[in-house]
Amino acid sequence: MNLIFLGAPGAGKGTLAARLSKEYGIPQISTGDIFRAAVKQGSELGRKVQGIMEKGELVPDSLTVELVEERLAQADAQNGYILDGFPRTIAQADALASFQKIDMAINFNTSDEVVIRRLSGRRVCRSCGAIYHVENMPPKFEGKCDKCGGELYTRDDDTIESIKNRLRVYKDQTEPLIEYYRGKGLLRDIDSSTSPEESFSQIKSLLLVGFFGLGE
Numbered sequence: 001m002n003l004i005f006l007g008a009p010g011a012g013k014g015t016l017a018a019r020l021s022k023e024y025g026i027p028q029i030s031t032g033d034i035f036r037a038a039v040k041q042g043s044e045l046g047r048k049v050q051g052i053m054e055k056g057e058l059v060p061d062s063l064t065v066e067l068v069e070e071r072l073a074q075a076d077a078q079n080g081y082i083l084d085g086f087p088r089t090i091a092q093a094d095a096l097a098s099f100q101k102i103d104m105a106i107n108f109n110t111s112d113e114v115v116i117r118r119l120s121g122r123r124v125c126r127s128c129g130a131i132y133h134v135e136n137m138p139p140k141f142e143g144k145c146d147k148c149g150g151e152l153y154t155r156d157d158d159t160i161e162s163i164k165n166r167l168r169v170y171k172d173q174t175e176p177l178i179e180y181y182r183g184k185g186l187l188r189d190i191d192s193s194t195s196p197e198e199s200f201s202q203i204k205s206l207l208l209v210g211f212f213g214l215g216e
């Protein structure tokens, strides 16, 4: 099953992709991970990516697509995969369609209010990187990491202004993809404004219907 997860930052894609990946034994593939792996391997493409990232520039479409193609050709992706955060543009989606057959694009629907609450409540430990949430997963002592006692802080891109900006960028750039996959009959919607458990069972129902021919 070749899957694409679409949704705004904070819609819960990453968490659900990790769970599904475990459940079905297919890899969760994000471009960030691909870039990091390529840099680590020191391949020719990896050295290119490294140079671009060191300058703080965006990795161009053509190079991203090349790296994704290389990654999807690897052995562990032959029974399926979950693409998380790719494609981001119609051009990338067209390129992807030229070398891969996508079975389903799952669209994570959430309101902006839910995303803002989720992301602005996130706190990260300065020392060990552990992640907390002021409402859903508070530390035992405010501002202190349970694991190492380190100081908890709000990442720059989790401030409300920055979240609103990320949502705007998402809508402008990625929402056309929803229509793109809807037009191809591949789009399925879930409501991801509730709990991860609830989203997980919605996705499993979609997969049962789509891949195993079973009713709900």
Ligand SMILES: [Zn+2]
Residues within 6 Å of the ligand: 125, 126, 127, 128, 129, 130, 145, 146, 147, 148, 149, 150
């Ligand atoms: Zn810590």
